Amino acid sequence: MSILIRDVRYLTKDGAKKGNIYIEENLISEFKANEADVVINGKDKLAIPGLVNLHTHSPMTLFRGYGDDMELHEWLEEKIWPLEKKLTKKLVYWGSKLAIAEMLLNGITTFNDMYFFMDGVAEAVEESGIRGFLGYGMIDLFDKEKREKEIKETRSFVKRAKRYERVVPTMTPHAIYTCSKELLEWARDFAREKGLLIHIHLSETRKEVYDFLKKGKRPVEYLDSFDFLDDDVIAAHVGWVTMNEMKILSKRGVSVAHCPVSNAKLASGVAPVPEMLKLGVNVGLGTDGAASNNSLDLFQEMKFCALIHKVYRWDPTLVNAREVFEMATVKGAKALRLNAGEIAEGKLADIVLLDEKSVGFQPLYDPISNLVYSKPRVSDVIVDGRLVVRDGKILTFDVGETLREVEKVTGEMVHR
Ligand SMILES: [Zn+2]
Structure with missing residues (x-):
């Protein structure tokens, strides 16, 4: 199967170019070919690499708008945790499907997920055509019995994930304040034995850091003291x-x-991203779950990212549009060891087409500036060499059905 995007403007590492993008199977093959099984007219389109959502909890779309403007712990204890107790694989499946619809329509071709009932997420990934890096969020609360259960579930999910073509299993201990050192050490060893990436929450709040300091170490220093940190984290x-x-x-x-x-x-x-970039840390962008965002839209995230660091430091030159765009594409892909995030020969064919002639995207002096600071409109999305969104419509599943089912299952969940 081959796809040709004809006569399109496309972004490369060296700036915007114009020509044909030829996709053979799941790879970007060349830029000269003129025929293919499927031909897309690229006139008035801007092709960019698919966006990578580096941290989310896709089923949490189920809780979107359910409790806003609250203190973190109050929000978790009164709103989120009681509902999470009612979750089932079916709820997770529909919540994740809604998340995937939103992500695809916003040009996200890969997401890095952590939650429960991950088979529900894996099925949604498989049916939709998106790429998912999925991990079962382990929480042992320093209890030995619970730890054994979490380890068992992770082992069996990693095994089951082999069934799915575009699912990559990951190792996901939730955080250092919910996971014992024994569990973190097991996660580290098992991940390295199996070649899995490790995905963990770290130093999210001041409270987490100060609580941990009472035990003598800052969170990063603690993890480093037992060789948890490496380039797979x-x-x-x-x-x-x-x-x-x-x-x-x-x-x-x-x-x-x-x-x-x-x-x-x-x-x-506000995370010290300017310092991280200066020190050469690979920083990608994530939306987090839809309950705390409340969108799964990396265009919004890019704009907000570029703005917040400027205003926080009173310096408009900080975290510029190009740096933010790299975070949402090539750096996210690098974190996941994915051969993607760029439009170049031999890269995975994860490509998003934007309408150049849309209101709010003209005039087009600098495509990256408009991408980050203005309002792009996604028209087509290709993931792994397969067209999954065409003219703003998802081709792989019925979004109307997803919306109806989400309405039904969330109604039952809240009133149960
Ligand atoms: Zn999170």
Whole structure:
């Protein structure tokens, strides 16, 4: 199967170019071919690499707008945790499907997920055509019996994930304040034995850091003290870290999933991203779950990311549009060890077409500037060499059915 995007403007590492993009199977093959099984007219389109959502909890669309403008712990205890107790695989499946619809329509071709009932997420990934890096969120609350259960569930999900073509299983201990050292050590060893990526929340709030300091160490230093940190680790948030901790992250090759909207909405703080970038830390962008964002839209996230660091430091030159665009594409892909995030020969064919002639996207002096600061309109999305969104419509599943089912199952969940 081959696809040709004819006569299109496309973004490369060296700037915008114009020509044909030829896709053979699931790879970008060349830029000269003129025929293919499927031909897309690229006139008035801008082709960009598919966006990578480096940290989310896709089924949490089920809780979108259910409890806003609250303190983090009050929000978790009164709103989120009681509903999470009612979750089933069916609820997770529909919540994740809604999330995937939103992500695809916003040009996201890969997401890095952590939650429960991950088979529900895996089925939604498989049916939709998106790429999913999925991990069962382990929480042992320092209890031995619970730890054994969590380990068993992770082992069996990693095995089951082999059934799915575009699902990559990951190791996801939730955080250092919900997981014992024994569980973290097991996660580290099992991940390295099986070659899995590790995805963990880290230093999200001041409270987490201060509670941990009582035990003598800052979170990053604690994880480094037992060789947990390496270039297979993706740490989400990383909002409250010292220069020394950032140097450790840089030295160990840890990737950071920066989630500026979620951090702002929960008033967690502003992560020191300018320092991380200066120290060479690989920083990608994540939306976090839809309950704390409340969108799964990396265009919004890019804009917010570029703005918040400027206003926070009174410096409009900080975290510029190009840096933010790299975070949402090539750096996210690098964190996931995915051969994607760029439009170049031999890369995976994860490509998004935007309408150049849309209101709010003209005039087009600088495509990256418009991408980050203006309002792009996604028209087509190709994932793994397959067309999954055409003219703003998802081709792989029935979005109307998803909306109806989500309405039904959330109604039952809230009233049960
Ligand atoms: Zn999270």
